[in-house]
Amino acid sequence: MDTHSAPDSMNSPTLYKMLNVCRRLSDKEAVIYRCFELIPGRGFVVQSADRINLPVSMDDMRYQERQLWELFCEEALDQRSVPYASIEEAIAAFDAEFGN
Numbered sequence: 001m002d003t004h005s006a007p008d009s010m011n012s013p014t015l016y017k018m019l020n021v022c023r024r025l026s027d028k029e030a031v032i033y034r035c036f037e038l039i040p041g042r043g044f045v046v047q048s049a050d051r052i053n054l055p056v057s058m059d060d061m062r063y064q065e066r067q068l069w070e071l072f073c074e075e076a077l078d079q080r081s082v083p084y085a086s087i088e089e090a091i092a093a094f095d096a097e098f099g100n
Helices: 058-074 087-098
Strands: 015-024 029-039 043-053
Touching (some): 015 087, 029 087, 043 087
Antiparallel strands (some): 029 043
């Protein structure tokens, strides 16, 4: 018996590459799009968008990071959103859906 085998849940064919894409909204506000590329070559999705305001609150940053991973683990990204061919298309669709 091979004691070094990965659990079945680790054998999923889909891998994800996380990409943070930022947009500067003003001299006091920005948004971070939490994007993922579905590998191999299955497109891009935006999981969420976090607004950052000055002065930056480290408590808010920790909360956003925790929420990022909770959402990621709760549901497969390609079940939550349709993958798009480009990251720009994924962001535009996310903004249209959520009124950003």
